[in-house]
Amino acid sequence: MSEAKVAPALELSGIEKVYNRGKPSEVAVLRGASLALQPGEVVALVAPSGAGKSTLLHIAGLLDTADAGHVRHAGREMGALSDRARTEARRADVGFIYQFHHLLPEFTALENIVIPQLAEGKSEAEARGRAMDLLGRVGVAARAGHRPAALSGGEQQRVAFCRALANAPRLLLADEPTGNLDPATSDQVFEALMTLVRETGLAALIATHNMDLAARMDRVLRLDQGRVV
Numbered sequence: 001m002s003e004a005k006v007a008p009a010l011e012l013s014g015i016e017k018v019y020n021r022g023k024p025s026e027v028a029v030l031r032g033a034s035l036a037l038q039p040g041e042v043v044a045l046v047a048p049s050g051a052g053k054s055t056l057l058h059i060a061g062l063l064d065t066a067d068a069g070h071v072r073h074a075g076r077e078m079g080a081l082s083d084r085a086r087t088e089a090r091r092a093d094v095g096f097i098y099q100f101h102h103l104l105p106e107f108t109a110l111e112n113i114v115i116p117q118l119a120e121g122k123s124e125a126e127a128r129g130r131a132m133d134l135l136g137r138v139g140v141a142a143r144a145g146h147r148p149a150a151l152s153g154g155e156q157q158r159v160a161f162c163r164a165l166a167n168a169p170r171l172l173l174a175d176e177p178t179g180n181l182d183p184a185t186s187d188q189v190f191e192a193l194m195t196l197v198r199e200t201g202l203a204a205l206i207a208t209h210n211m212d213l214a215a216r217m218d219r220v221l222r223l224d225q226g227r228v229v
Contacts, residue, residue, distance in 0.1 A: 007075030008036040009203035015069035031226030037203040044214035047223035053207040095164035097174040110144040134162035138192040154185040172204040
């Protein structure tokens with residue numbers, strides 16, 4: 001008996017997105033973009049600035065809606081969901097990482113990772129245990145009690161990685177996650193990210209300008225004139 005086929009962790013098909021439709025300033029950012037990520041796969045998305053990488057990630061992560069096309073998470077069609085259902089799916093299944101860490105400045109590194117877990121119903125003890133485990137994996141457990149302002153740029157971004165994975169998402173979307181760091185720190189932080197991704201087995205789509213980092217992922221996709229090639 002053959003094994004059942006596993007649905008892609010993320011599948012985008014025929015995604016179109018136009019801003020200012022019908023106006024002189026109309027801009028077609030995505031023109032039938034399609035891609036699929038398998039569970040455990042780490043894929044780079046490269047393109048020039050303004051080509052639509054962030055828009056594609058936002059649509060994939062249910063932060064934005066497409067004008068046409070389909071978004072599926074683990075085979076589940078996302079397009080017909082209500083706003084509330086989309087929010088619940090996003091919180092449960094998707095982790096986001098951005099170029100800037102966006103940590104809450106008044107809370108410690110540990111608390112920044114605990115808070116989203118409490119919002120999902122975990123006990124404080126369970127959330128703190130998960131947070132410390134993640135911080136340990138990226139080498140900043142000793143900085144758990146420090147607020148973001150007391151952390152280096154690389155440490156802040158590592159904490160942001162941990163926060164994105166706190167609720168064990170099935171899909172990670174990262175938009176230039178090392179773009180705000182110097183080359184040496186970027187390399188170290190990228191290795192920390194890859195360690196987390198590989199150990200958790202989730203699918204990751206990582207937008208980057210850094211072709212050296214892109215080459216270290218499983219595949220490289222290019223966004224060209226609104227399509228993925």
